[in-house]
Amino acid sequence: MTDEATITCDLLVIGGGMAGMSAAGWAAARGARVIVVEKAAALGGSALLSGGVFWTASSREKIELYGGGDPALAGIVFDTYPAAVAWLRSRGIQMSPRIDVLHGQGYQIDIHAHIRGCADLVEQHGGFVILETETTALLQDEDGTVTGARTRHVDGEVTVRAAATLLATGGYQASPELRARYIHPQAERMLLRANPISDGAGLRLGAAAGGEVAGTNAGFYGHLVSEPRVWDDERLYVALSQYHSEHALLINEAGERFCDESFGDHANTAQTVRQPGSRAICFWDSRAHAAYATVPVVSVGIPLDKMQVAIDNGGKGVVAGTLDEVAAFADAHGFDGAATCATIAAFNHQARHGWEVMDPPRTDDFAALDKPPFYALIVHPAITFTFGGLTIDTGARVLRADGTPVPALFAAGSDAGGAFGRGYAGGLALAATFGITAARSAGWA
Numbered sequence: 001m002t003d004e005a006t007i008t009c010d011l012l013v014i015g016g017g018m019a020g021m022s023a024a025g026w027a028a029a030r031g032a033r034v035i036v037v038e039k040a041a042a043l044g045g046s047a048l049l050s051g052g053v054f055w056t057a058s059s060r061e062k063i064e065l066y067g068g069g070d071p072a073l074a075g076i077v078f079d080t081y082p083a084a085v086a087w088l089r090s091r092g093i094q095m096s097p098r099i100d101v102l103h104g105q106g107y108q109i110d111i112h113a114h115i116r117g118c119a120d121l122v123e124q125h126g127g128f129v130i131l132e133t134e135t136t137a138l139l140q141d142e143d144g145t146v147t148g149a150r151t152r153h154v155d156g157e158v159t160v161r162a163a164a165t166l167l168a169t170g171g172y173q174a175s176p177e178l179r180a181r182y183i184h185p186q187a188e189r190m191l192l193r194a195n196p197i198s199d200g201a202g203l204r205l206g207a208a209a210g211g212e213v214a215g216t217n218a219g220f221y222g223h224l225v226s227e228p229r230v231w232d233d234e235r236l237y238v239a240l241s242q243y244h245s246e247h248a249l250l251i252n253e254a255g256e257r258f259c260d261e262s263f264g265d266h267a268n269t270a271q272t273v274r275q276p277g278s279r280a281i282c283f284w285d286s287r288a289h290a291a292y293a294t295v296p297v298v299s300v301g302i303p304l305d306k307m308q309v310a311i312d313n314g315g316k317g318v319v320a321g322t323l324d325e326v327a328a329f330a331d332a333h334g335f336d337g338a339a340t341c342a343t344i345a346a347f348n349h350q351a352r353h354g355w356e357v358m359d360p361p362r363t364d365d366f367a368a369l370d371k372p373p374f375y376a377l378i379v380h381p382a383i384t385f386t387f388g389g390l391t392i393d394t395g396a397r398v399l400r401a402d403g404t405p406v407p408a409l410f411a412a413g414s415d416a417g418g419a420f421g422r423g424y425a426g427g428l429a430l431a432a433t434f435g436i437t438a439a440r441s442a443g444w445a
């Protein structure tokens with residue numbers, strides 16, 4: 001401490017979730033004095049709400065194909081993942097055996113132990129983790145180099161002087177205004193399926209220091225959820241998520257398909273927010289029900305009958321013996337029932353005799369959905385984290401619009417944009433790999 005209201009460090013980390021704590025722990029273990037300032041009353045953010053499945057795509061080709069982001073940035077996730085796993089193992093963080101996840105592979109990790117362990121590393125190396133602290137502004141010298149931040153705690157204002165500063169506040173999904181601006185006007189009313197603190201502070205701080213916010217990247221990660229009676233229980237985030245929509249049909253109020261459902265429920269969510277009324281009917285049959293809607297999406301998950309759980313929690317759905325009953329359900333809820341059934345019939349015909357003319361096309365799972373009983377559930381998009389954010393380079397340096405770095409300023413996790421676009425290949429992996437990358441670029445290799 002240099003005086004009552006100023007502290008100094010090698011690395012200031014703003015936001016104590018997956019990206020921030022991974023950077024903090026990595027740098028501290030290599031001798032850095034780190035200060036972490038976290039706005040919430042506890043560390044962990046969305047990482048601690050997660051299932052802790054630490055995975056990524058199983059090849060560079062897949063991360064580019066399914067992620068749809070900047071190949072160079074996605075490549076950092078893929079290339080750094082082995083070092084991140086090795087670091088977790090070296091610290092004794094418990095990990096499951098390898099599991100299949102979407103188009104990739106991973107492990108369920110003890111995420112609490114990782115976050116807590118990183119905080120311990122910070123404190124063992126002379127740093128601090130400070131909770132319930134707002135960052136009001138970044139500090140810059142005359143040439144624009146970021147030299148720390150001004151922070152506000154209940155005990156007063158503290159200036160943190162730092163050789164490097166990392167923005168890791170977890171994205172902007174908790175801000176209806178920013179969702180409407182960057183994603184879609186209808187995204188303003190979207191349900192939030194994440195920590196409620198991450199409202200774009202990193203973007204605001206970074207932009208004020210000269211960083212560019214990539215306004216064109218409207219992608220986000222989320223899931224389709226059944227209508228909730230209440231939405232204040234974090235356990236519902238997984239229980240009401242209809243991960244099996246990729247094996248189902250999604251039909252909008254006009255009774256039409258609107259996306260390649262097989263691309264994945266997270267990608268279907270981003271398509272659904274743009275539909276009339278920002279909702280869809282998710283339709284599947286008894287075969288898909290047994291194979292997907294009652295089976296956990298990863299082997300470490302808990303089996304649930306997703307239709308039953310949805311109905312029990314206020315969801316609007318029907319288990320129907322005939323398509324006529326599905327049409328009546330659709331009509332009763334503001335969808336075009338006749339068109340809905342025509343769409344289902346056309347899909348089932350093309351599943352056998354015309355996969356190549358499906359419109360929208362389908363890349364996977366062409367099985368017909370024609371075995372009663374039929375399941376029709378109204379689903380709504382819910383957002384978990386944003387793909388857009390501050391423009392960074394492959395070293396996690398925040399860039400200005402002219403492509404030059406804002407000196408000594410880094411961003412990682414959901415505060416940084418560009419690695420993913422239309423799909424994703426791991427939120428925890430994105431956060432940890434870019435957290436580690438930022439720490440390395442700041443001199444803690």
Ligand SMILES: Cc1cc2nc3c(=O)[nH]c(=O)nc-3n(C[C@H](O)[C@H](O)[C@H](O)COP(=O)(O)OP(=O)(O)OC[C@H]3O[C@@H](n4cnc5c(N)ncnc54)[C@H](O)[C@@H]3O)c2cc1C
Nearest residue numbers: 015017018019039045046047050053170201413414427428
């Ligand atoms: C229900 C659920 C399940 C999930 N399951 C998985 C999974 O199994 N696998 C996977 O890969 N991903 C999963 N995710 C996504 C994953 O949790 C996120 O992608 C990841 O945590 C993002 O890391 P982050 O550091 O960017 O954000 P977070 O981990 O959310 O951390 C951001 C931190 O910044 C803090 N903060 C916000 N504003 C400020 C501010 N102004 N000043 C200081 N601090 C601030 C927040 O309080 C928070 O602690 C899941 C998420 C949820 C919600």
